[in-house]
Amino acid sequence: MTLTTANKLKEYQNVVNGELVPASSGETVDSLDPATGEAWAKVPRSSLKDVDTIVASARQAFPAWAALSALERADYMRQIGDLIAEHAEEIAELEARDIGWVIRETTYGLIPVLKQIWYDAAGATAVASRGETVQMGPTSLGYTLREPLGVVLGILPWNSPLFTFTMKAAYALAAGNTVVIKPSESAAVSSLRYGELLAKVLPPGVLNVICGKGSEVGDALVSHRDINKVTLTGSGTTAQAIAKATAQHPKPLTLELGGKSPNIVFADANLEKAVDGITTNGIFTGNAGQLCVGGSRILIQRPIFDKMLTLMKEHIEKSIQLGDPMSPESTMGPIVNLSQYKQICSYIDIGLEEGEVVFGGRHGGAELLPGKPQFEGGYWVEPTLFRVESNAHRICQEEIFGPVAVVMPFDTEEEAIALANDTAFGLGAGVWTSNLDCAQRMIRNLDSGNVWVNTYRRVGVELPFGGVKDSGYGTDSILENTREKACVIEMG
Numbered sequence: 001m002t003l004t005t006a007n008k009l010k011e012y013q014n015v016v017n018g019e020l021v022p023a024s025s026g027e028t029v030d031s032l033d034p035a036t037g038e039a040w041a042k043v044p045r046s047s048l049k050d051v052d053t054i055v056a057s058a059r060q061a062f063p064a065w066a067a068l069s070a071l072e073r074a075d076y077m078r079q080i081g082d083l084i085a086e087h088a089e090e091i092a093e094l095e096a097r098d099i100g101w102v103i104r105e106t107t108y109g110l111i112p113v114l115k116q117i118w119y120d121a122a123g124a125t126a127v128a129s130r131g132e133t134v135q136m137g138p139t140s141l142g143y144t145l146r147e148p149l150g151v152v153l154g155i156l157p158w159n160s161p162l163f164t165f166t167m168k169a170a171y172a173l174a175a176g177n178t179v180v181i182k183p184s185e186s187a188a189v190s191s192l193r194y195g196e197l198l199a200k201v202l203p204p205g206v207l208n209v210i211c212g213k214g215s216e217v218g219d220a221l222v223s224h225r226d227i228n229k230v231t232l233t234g235s236g237t238t239a240q241a242i243a244k245a246t247a248q249h250p251k252p253l254t255l256e257l258g259g260k261s262p263n264i265v266f267a268d269a270n271l272e273k274a275v276d277g278i279t280t281n282g283i284f285t286g287n288a289g290q291l292c293v294g295g296s297r298i299l300i301q302r303p304i305f306d307k308m309l310t311l312m313k314e315h316i317e318k319s320i321q322l323g324d325p326m327s328p329e330s331t332m333g334p335i336v337n338l339s340q341y342k343q344i345c346s347y348i349d350i351g352l353e354e355g356e357v358v359f360g361g362r363h364g365g366a367e368l369l370p371g372k373p374q375f376e377g378g379y380w381v382e383p384t385l386f387r388v389e390s391n392a393h394r395i396c397q398e399e400i401f402g403p404v405a406v407v408m409p410f411d412t413e414e415e416a417i418a419l420a421n422d423t424a425f426g427l428g429a430g431v432w433t434s435n436l437d438c439a440q441r442m443i444r445n446l447d448s449g450n451v452w453v454n455t456y457r458r459v460g461v462e463l464p465f466g467g468v469k470d471s472g473y474g475t476d477s478i479l480e481n482t483r484e485k486a487c488v489i490e491m492g
């Protein structure tokens with residue numbers, strides 16, 4: 001890491017074979033602070049040559065890493081968990097600055113989860129080396145041998161770099177693979193520094209990080225013959241490109257993609273809890289609704305519909321403090337980059353035609369943070385809710401990925417299920433009810449990878465996390481980072 005000087009931006013570098021390395025071309029890209037729109041750091045713009053070098057580094061490190069015992073690898077995982085605790089403040093600040101996620105959440109929400117993942121991966125190493133024995137007759141012994149896959153490539157989105165980095169790296173490493181991480185070109189700073197820290201603990205080449213454009217570096221990595229698995233968290237468009245790039249030489253894929261998740265409130269629900277769950281905890285979050293499981297379609301049973309709109313509005317006014325992500329007072333930050341900001345603003349324009357504003361709709365630093373000129377060039381959008389009459393509208397079907405949601409009434413449980421499932425996606429779903437029978441029926445009938453009842457967004461190490469339909473398939477779990485070899489020994 002290069003230190004900032006008065007007029008020079010801090011420059012971050014790739015992590016290759018345990019060392020910090022610039023792009024071979026020497027080229028860099030400015031990383032923009034989403035709160036101000038100004039450059040605050042530089043990251044490498046890597047090329048195809050760098051791809052070969054980094055994959056070779058991971059490949060070379062693989063045999064020795066795979067040969068370690070599960071307990072030895074677990075020891076490394078625990079050391080990393082401890083290291084995160086030591087660098088918690090720095091990591092939380094980098095993530096907040098880089099993507100605009102408010103520091104109160106990166107500090108108290110993200111950091112503990114990162115530690116948990118590494119410690120959980122430490123506990124899981126043994127699982128990755130367990131097979132089954134099968135009696136195949138008096139003289140034949142069958143068994144399965146679990147083996148690591150080789151080099152695992154983790155491709156990260158811009159909205160949650162360190163969480164996705166950790167989910168992908170921790171379980172792949174725990175299973176005995178070596179890893180190459182490619183963060184998003186517009187949110188690479190925290191991953192480059194995190195990789196630097198991890199590389200201090202791990203043997204050289206076991207964990208590598210390369211920054212570059214998805215269509216160049218990402219594509220070359222995915223198609224590389226020495227990459228044995230690809231795990232993407234990102235958009236459906238990128239998933240399609242990866243599926244095409246690997247069609248000739250297939251390799252296991254894990255695809256964690258987008259969502260348009262329903263958050264459904266029945267009239268018998270605890271309304272106070274539900275209001276929080278469908279607003280500040282569902283979509284109007286510390287990272288401005290830029291979350292794959294954002295509850296962006298809010299369905300409310302008709303008898304409580306008007307009351308809930310009033311409660312939601314009051315709750316938003318009371319709880320949301322849009323502002324500097326680095327301030328502990330702020331509860332919602334900016335949009336991560338200019339192109340996503342423009343996309344959200346264009347959906348707000350569409351929403352004005354398709355629906356009726358319940359609250360919000362404004363954007364821009366000058367409008368939303370008056371008297372704070374430093375934020376005028378930042379990418380600010382206020383919490384916005386549109387009331388709609390039909391789920392067929394574009395704002396109900398397309399992923400907006402920002403602090404913008406729709407709300408619509410329903411009458412019966414059957415109607416709620418039909419509306420909830422009327423989407424190409426299937427990632428998360430929330431149900432708010434005090435009726436256990438209703439909750440059970442909803443769980444069974446919702447076409448979604450995750451269903452949360454009287455809570456929302458409960459993601460962590462205890463349960464698998466993945467989607468169905470266009471939200472992808474697979475999970476970043478220990479077993480998905482292994483392969484099973486079927487063995488038979490004939491005796492006598």
Ligand code: NAD
Pocket residue numbers: 155156157158159160182183184185212213214215217218219220222233234235236237238239241242256257258259291292399401427467471
């Ligand atoms: P994106 O698909 O544009 O980019 C994701 C990553 O893919 C980036 O690192 C990018 O450089 C890389 N990439 C792009 N083209 C590539 C190619 N041809 N080959 C290889 N890599 C390529 O996604 P984004 O805009 O960064 O993130 C937002 C998306 O991620 C949303 O759709 C969101 O729902 C999704 N997401 C899903 C989850 C989940 O767990 N399901 C979590 C967070 C975000």
